[in-house]
Amino acid sequence: MGNDKPRIREVALTGQESPTVKTIRLYDPPTSDAAPGQFAMLWVPDSGEIPIAISGTEEEYSEFTIKHRGETTSEIHDLGVGDKIGVRGPYGVGFSRPTGPAVILGGGYGVAPLRYFYQSNSSNVPLTTLIGATSAEELLFVDELDAEIVSTDDGSRGHHGYITEVIEDVLEGKDVEMIYTAGPEPMILRALEICKSRGLDLEASLERVMKCGVGLCGSCLIDGFRVCKDGPVVGLDQLDEFSEFGRWTRTASGKKEPI
Amino acid sequence: MASSCRATVKTVGNRTGTSTKLLGLKFTNPLFLASGVMGTTPGGLKSAVDAGAGGVVTKSLGLEARKGHSSPNVVGVDCGYLNAMGLPNPGVEYFTEELSKVDVGAPVFASIFGEDPDQFAKLTEIASGAADGIELNLSCPHAEKVGSAVGTDPDLVERIVSKAVDATDLPVLAKLTPNTDRIVDIGRAAESGGAAGVVAINTVSGMAIDVETKRPVLGNVTGGLSGRAIHPVAVKAVYDLYEGLSVPIIGVGGVETPETAVELILAGASALQIGTAVATCELSVFRDVDRGLAEYLSQEDLSLEDLVGLAHRN
Ligand SMILES: Cc1cc2nc3c(=O)[nH]c(=O)nc-3n(C[C@H](O)[C@H](O)[C@H](O)COP(=O)(O)OP(=O)(O)OC[C@H]3O[C@@H](n4cnc5c(N)ncnc54)[C@H](O)[C@@H]3O)c2cc1C
Ligand SMILES: Cc1cc2nc3c(=O)[nH]c(=O)nc-3n(C[C@H](O)[C@H](O)[C@H](O)COP(=O)(O)O)c2cc1C
Ligand code: FES
Numbered sequence: 001m002g003n004d005k006p007r008i009r010e011v012a013l014t015g016q017e018s019p020t021v022k023t024i025r026l027y028d029p030p031t032s033d034a035a036p037g038q039f040a041m042l043w044v045p046d047s048g049e050i051p052i053a054i055s056g057t058e059e060e061y062s063e064f065t066i067k068h069r070g071e072t073t074s075e076i077h078d079l080g081v082g083d084k085i086g087v088r089g090p091y092g093v094g095f096s097r098p099t100g101p102a103v104i105l106g107g108g109y110g111v112a113p114l115r116y117f118y119q120s121n122s123s124n125v126p127l128t129t130l131i132g133a134t135s136a137e138e139l140l141f142v143d144e145l146d147a148e149i150v151s152t153d154d155g156s157r158g159h160h161g162y163i164t165e166v167i168e169d170v171l172e173g174k175d176v177e178m179i180y181t182a183g184p185e186p187m188i189l190r191a192l193e194i195c196k197s198r199g200l201d202l203e204a205s206l207e208r209v210m211k212c213g214v215g216l217c218g219s220c221l222i223d224g225f226r227v228c229k230d231g232p233v234v235g236l237d238q239l240d241e242f243s244e245f246g247r248w249t250r251t252a253s254g255k256k257e258p259i
Numbered sequence: 260m261a262s263s264c265r266a267t268v269k270t271v272g273n274r275t276g277t278s279t280k281l282l283g284l285k286f287t288n289p290l291f292l293a294s295g296v297m298g299t300t301p302g303g304l305k306s307a308v309d310a311g312a313g314g315v316v317t318k319s320l321g322l323e324a325r326k327g328h329s330s331p332n333v334v335g336v337d338c339g340y341l342n343a344m345g346l347p348n349p350g351v352e353y354f355t356e357e358l359s360k361v362d363v364g365a366p367v368f369a370s371i372f373g374e375d376p377d378q379f380a381k382l383t384e385i386a387s388g389a390a391d392g393i394e395l396n397l398s399c400p401h402a403e404k405v406g407s408a409v410g411t412d413p414d415l416v417e418r419i420v421s422k423a424v425d426a427t428d429l430p431v432l433a434k435l436t437p438n439t440d441r442i443v444d445i446g447r448a449a450e451s452g453g454a455a456g457v458v459a460i461n462t463v464s465g466m467a468i469d470v471e472t473k474r475p476v477l478g479n480v481t482g483g484l485s486g487r488a489i490h491p492v493a494v495k496a497v498y499d500l501y502e503g504l505s506v507p508i509i510g511v512g513g514v515e516t517p518e519t520a521v522e523l524i525l526a527g528a529s530a531l532q533i534g535t536a537v538a539t540c541e542l543s544v545f546r547d548v549d550r551g552l553a554e555y556l557s558q559e560d561l562s563l564e565d566l567v568g569l570a571h572r573n
Pocket of ligand 3 (some may be wrong): 209210211212213214215216217218219220221226227228229
């Protein structure tokens with residue numbers, strides 16, 4: 001509880017990953033110790049507080065890779081080195097450690113938590129990375145994650161179309177046990193179908209409106225599951241059981257909204 | 260944090276000696292999910308019941324959908340949380356419609372908030388479509404015109420309760436604020452208005468300021484304190500209400516172990532609600548507290564009814 005109060009940190013470094021995506025680095029030991037897939041609540045005083053995945057760590061520093069969306073993400077994009085931001089967490093359940101050959105499947109800024117997952121692969125299990133984005137300039141961390149295949153919606157680089165359209169080709173002749181994924185929910189839904197039909201395992205990081213991050217308020221519920229506390233990373237069986245996953249999300253008032 | 264949840268009362272197997280009848284309803288145990296915690300969807304209510312809650316209360320519902328206060332909505336403090344959610348909810352009709360399609364598995368109280376007696380009557384009528392009881396939120400400390408804004412004047416409380424009671428056949432509970440020196444007067448007013456019981460307490464008014472940025476942390480500036488920190492406040496409120504009222508009292512505030520539950524029952528609570536502990540502990544808190552309570556009752560050779568208000572006798 002005392003840990004759920006924002007710690008004020010200075011931005012130590014910033015980096016532009018794409019025209020709309022920026023990474024900030026903070027000295028923050030608690031989140032630098034997080035499991036890949038866990039997230040933090042970032043607070044910009046006088047603007048707001050939002051959930052953001054940890055996208056990498058180095059010693060006692062953590063990184064967050066943020067897409068410019070609306071008010072608070074735009075405030076974060078305006079921060080420079082030395083500016084202050086609040087951080088609490090880490091929260092939730094992260095990815096498991098890979099034990100055999102696996103595929104990393106990332107779409108849009110969903111690559112952020114997967115980058116930290118890739119960094120943390122100390123067991124040196126073979127990982128094949130697939131990354132999709134709207135256009136070539138929006139592809140994230142392609143070199144860092146040694147992506148085998150990329151796709152763009154506009155065809156400006158790699159496969160022209162969705163990244164899910166190439167998964168099955170990639171899987172042919174590969175001895176893969178598991179897919180680790182994060183990104184748009186329709187992409188995750190398609191990956192789930194592929195895993196089920198091929199007998200592969202899957203872990204996916206999910207997104208919902210998160211107002212508390214600690215399991216109190218219920219704003220992040222999928223069916224009765226608290227994505228902030230018992231996710232955001234969920235396994236195949238759990239995903240398959242959800243009635244709302246892939247179909248409905250909830251607005252800030254709790255009304256259902258189609259995905 | 261987890262350690263504070265552990266029971267020191269020894270627990271046994273899956274013995275349950277705590278099923279209870281109250282307000283004309285049957286409950287498998289007297290531990291209910293408190294309003295606003297996970298209860299923003301019927302699925303959240305069902306999760307609490309699956310985890311052992313004997314009953315559940317919905318998020319407080321208003322006539323219109325609202326998205327709540329700007330963030331931060333929650334900040335941790337020592338021994339609890341401050342929240343200023345701002346009563347986000349999808350609207351009473353929307354929620355009632357969704358709830359009517361779900362079998363939650365235990366009695367459901369619909370919590371409602373309004374600005375005046377007529378709004379409460381209308382809300383009660385609509386919410387009665389899918390609930391087993393109504394809880395009037397006369398106590399949220401951080402929303403304008405509603406909650407404690409209509410919950411500290413005994414005359415207004417009596418009118419609100421009596422309008423709500425007239426609008427339904429279901430038992431109506433009044434949820435009271437601790438942010439007053441007149442909680443017993445307000446409880447009595449609810450009783451005169453026809454409330455089947457009272458619920459005490461809602462959160463204690465509070466705020467947090469960040470010393471580095473020198474800014475209030477909550478988007479709404481002020482909020483309500485919940486969790487272990489407010490348990491003694493709840494014990495005192497329930498104790499005082501038990502002296503002054505004859506309707507059943509449902510105790511809420513900082514329940515997370517069998518001891519904290521027993522203490523509120525000794526003060527006069529016939530049933531309890533659990534909020535913050537579903538975050539600070541696991542959802543299994545309902546089952547854990549129930550087991551510890553059952554064990555306590557069997558050790559003391561008392562029934563649950565015997566225990567209620569026992570601290571008042573010499
Ligand atoms: C677990 C998790 C991890 C995430 N990780 C990343 C990441 O690594 N990189 C990234 O770019 N994005 C991430 N997001 C999404 C990010 O939180 C939203 O893009 C962001 O909240 C949008 O805020 P905004 O103010 O810029 O947008 P607006 O559209 O202006 O939002 C307005 C307001 O709505 C609220 N809001 C909107 N979305 C959310 C939300 N999901 N939760 C709580 N409040 C919300 C905020 O209060 C916000 O101020 C993640 C989301 C979740 C749930
Ligand atoms: C996040 C949160 C939201 C709440 N929302 C409501 C609400 O909508 N209506 C209400 O009557 N009480 C609400 N409460 C108050 C609780 O129902 C309860 O009275 C209070 O938290 C004390 O219990 P606890 O210490 O077990 O949490 C809320 C509490 C929290 C922490
Ligand atoms: S964000 Fe509040 S319960 Fe998950």
